[in-house]
Amino acid sequence: MAKATALALATMMTLTAAAAAQEWPTRPVTMVVPFTAGGPVDVAARLIAPRVSESLGQQIVVENMGGAGGMTGSNRVAKAAPDGYLLVLGNGGTHAYNQSLYKKPLYNSESDFAPVGVVVENTKVLIVRNDFPANSLPEFVAYVKANQDKLQYGSAGAGSATHIACLLLNYRMRTNVTHVPYRGAGPALQDLIAGRIDFMCEVISTGLPPIQSKLVKPIALLSTRRASVLPQLPTALEQGLPDVDADGWNAFFFPKGTPDPIVRRLNAATSKALDNPALSVRMEELGLTVPPADRRTPEHLGELVRMEIGKWAPPIKASGFSAD
Numbered sequence: 001m002a003k004a005t006a007l008a009l010a011t012m013m014t015l016t017a018a019a020a021a022q023e024w025p026t027r028p029v030t031m032v033v034p035f036t037a038g039g040p041v042d043v044a045a046r047l048i049a050p051r052v053s054e055s056l057g058q059q060i061v062v063e064n065m066g067g068a069g070g071m072t073g074s075n076r077v078a079k080a081a082p083d084g085y086l087l088v089l090g091n092g093g094t095h096a097y098n099q100s101l102y103k104k105p106l107y108n109s110e111s112d113f114a115p116v117g118v119v120v121e122n123t124k125v126l127i128v129r130n131d132f133p134a135n136s137l138p139e140f141v142a143y144v145k146a147n148q149d150k151l152q153y154g155s156a157g158a159g160s161a162t163h164i165a166c167l168l169l170n171y172r173m174r175t176n177v178t179h180v181p182y183r184g185a186g187p188a189l190q191d192l193i194a195g196r197i198d199f200m201c202e203v204i205s206t207g208l209p210p211i212q213s214k215l216v217k218p219i220a221l222l223s224t225r226r227a228s229v230l231p232q233l234p235t236a237l238e239q240g241l242p243d244v245d246a247d248g249w250n251a252f253f254f255p256k257g258t259p260d261p262i263v264r265r266l267n268a269a270t271s272k273a274l275d276n277p278a279l280s281v282r283m284e285e286l287g288l289t290v291p292p293a294d295r296r297t298p299e300h301l302g303e304l305v306r307m308e309i310g311k312w313a314p315p316i317k318a319s320g321f322s323a324d
Helices: 002-023 040-056 068-078 092-101 137-150 161-173 185-193 204-212 260-274 277-285 298-319
Strands: 029-033 060-064 086-091 113-122 124-129 152-155 178-181 199-203 216-222 248-255
Touching: 002 260, 029 040, 029 068, 040 060, 040 086, 040 113, 040 204, 040 248, 040 260, 040 277, 068 086, 068 092, 068 248, 086 092, 086 113, 092 161, 092 248, 092 298, 113 260, 113 298, 124 137, 124 161, 124 185, 124 204, 137 161, 137 216, 152 161, 152 185, 161 178, 161 199, 161 216, 161 298, 185 199, 185 204, 185 216, 199 204, 204 216, 248 260, 248 298, 260 277, 260 298
Parallel strands: 029 060, 029 086, 152 178, 152 199
Antiparallel strands: 086 248, 113 248, 124 199, 124 216
C-alpha cells in the first residue's frame, strides 16, 4: 500500500510539473548577463532578448551581474530554483575556462546547469595600439619575443574570454607578456587607445568600432575563418601561427533540474527569434554569427561545454595562471 501511495504521489507530481511546464512562462523571465553592461555579451543579450520575448509572449528582463570572470552571475543561476524563470547567457569564460582557472570553481559547468542552446558565435581579433611597431602577425610575434618583458596586454577581467584568448596567443608564441585585467572591455579599450597597454585579444563586436575609427590597429583574426566585417584581415593561421583558435560562443543555460518541456520551449522560442532575418543581419554587422540549427540544440551545447573544458585546460595550466 505504501509503495502504491508513493507511486501515485510521484505520478501526480510529475503530471503537475508537466502541466506547469506547458503553461510556462506566466510571468517575466530574468536573463542574467554575468558581465558588466556594454560588453560583448551584454550587447548580444540586448539584441536577442526582445525577439525571444516576442516568441514567448512574456518579457525577458536582462540583468547584469558581473564578477569573478562571469562566475558570480552564473552561480546565481546554478543555485536558483529550476522553475524556468532565471537563466544565464553564458560563454566559454563562464562554462569552460573557469573549470581550469580555479582550484575550486563555484559550480560544475557540466552538471549544475541545464543547457538550452547556443545563440550566437563570435571570434576574437588581435588589436594593438596605433603606434605599435608591427603591421602583421609575423612582425608582431618577432617584436613581442624581443620585448616581452616591457609589454602588457589588457582584458575584460581575469578569466574572461579576452584574457584567455591572449593567454592562448602567448602559449602559441612561447612568450610571457604581463596581463592587466580591467573591469570590463570598455576601460581596457580606452587604455589601449590611449597607449597605456600594448594589445588586446578582443571580441570582434566590441573591437570593430575602434578599428573602423582607426583608433587601434588590427593584426590578425584569432579564428578558423575570416570575418565578413573585416574581409581583408587574415587569420593567425594564414599568417603562419597555427592553433590560435579563440572562436567563442554565447548560450542559454537554466539551473539543473529545469523541466525538459521548459528547456525545449525556450530553445524553440530562441531558435525562432534567431531565424529572423533582421536579427541575423544586425548580428553580422557586429561581427557575430547566428549558428545553424544543428548547433542550437541542448544536446550540442552539452557536448560543446565538455569539449571546451578539455580544449582550454592545457594552455591554462601551462601558463601557471590561477584566478584563486
